[in-house]
Amino acid sequence: MLVEEIMKTEVISLPPTATIAEADRLLQQHKLRHLPIVNEQHAVIGIVSDRDVRDATPSIFQLDTDRHELENEIQSIMSHPVVTVHPLDLVEDIARIFYDEEFAALPVVRNNKLVGIVTEKDMLYTLIQLTGTHVQSSHIELKVPHRPGILPEVTAIFGKRKTNIVSVLVYPFRDDPSYKILVFRIQTMNPAPVIQELRDEGYELLWPNNIQESQT
Template sequence: MLVKEIMKRKVIALQKDNSIADAITLLKQHHIRHIPIINESSHVIGIVSDRDVRDASPSVLDKRVDQSLLNQSIGSIMTSPVITTHPHEYFEDIAPIFYENEIACIPVVYNMKLVGIVTEKDMLHTFIQLTGTHSPSTQIEIKVPDRVGVLSEVSSYFSKRKIKIVSVYTYPSPGNEEWKVLVFRIQTMNPLAILQDFEQTEYEIMYPIREEDDEFM
């Protein structure tokens, strides 16, 4: 899935000479948490978060503070330079950027101009869509040998039962590099028959867990 498929195209932006008061108004009016700062050519030169604005704003409880601080330029508190991405980048490639840099949004730039924005909420929504958790389904996790063709082998069991696979992804088996875990979401509310099929194989069902096997019982 490409960034252009998940980004918001209508971006609320400001220029660095706009005031902190302007940012407060836009954040409240549009219920957003970040505002990219652009120049006259729509190039991204900074970004401001609701936290930046809150930290720079005078307390309403302290009458001694000069409220004219809100008239300061947004450029004085913006973060620069800014991490950006391209609309043709893959969703999977920008996910580590969010994690490693501990950021909550990434402006999207095409031909050096701001064309969109991706937030952590957009990323979470996309993950939900990709994993199929938004639709009625059942999750099964199966520990399998990490070898060529194993996904096809396991998938054939669902085909024999005429069970539709909604989504599938994989993660390494903890503590064992020779195995991995396949996570299937399947379109059935009663997985007992397919679970019994796998019990007769070399594969190990990791989830659903039988109550007597649950280490927290």
């Protein structure tokens, strides 16, 4: 999945000469947490968060506060230089940037011009889509040997049952490189036949728990 598929393209930005008061008004009016700061060529030269503005705003609990501070230019409190991403970057790659740098938003730039923005919330929603939890489905986890061909072997069972797979994820199994975990979300009213066939084929189910079936 590419950044251009999840980014917001209607981005509210400000020039560096805008006041802190203007930034505060826009943040509150549009319920935003970040404002990119752009120059006349629409290139990103900084970014301001709601926290930056809040820290620069005089406290209402202080006597004789100087409200003229809000007329200072936004460039006086913006963060720069700014880490940006490209619309054709992979979402998986920018997720690493969010994690490593602890960013809450990343401006998206093409040809040195601001074209979008991606936020933590966008990333979380994308994760929901990638894992298939946004649709009604059943969750199955298998511990399998880490060897070539294991994935098509397992999915053949779903195919034989004509079961629609919503999503597939592959995880390492703890610190053991000999195994991996396959996580499936499938669309079926009754996953029991598929689950039983997986057990019959000798696959170790982690979810539903791989316990002996109740004796009859």
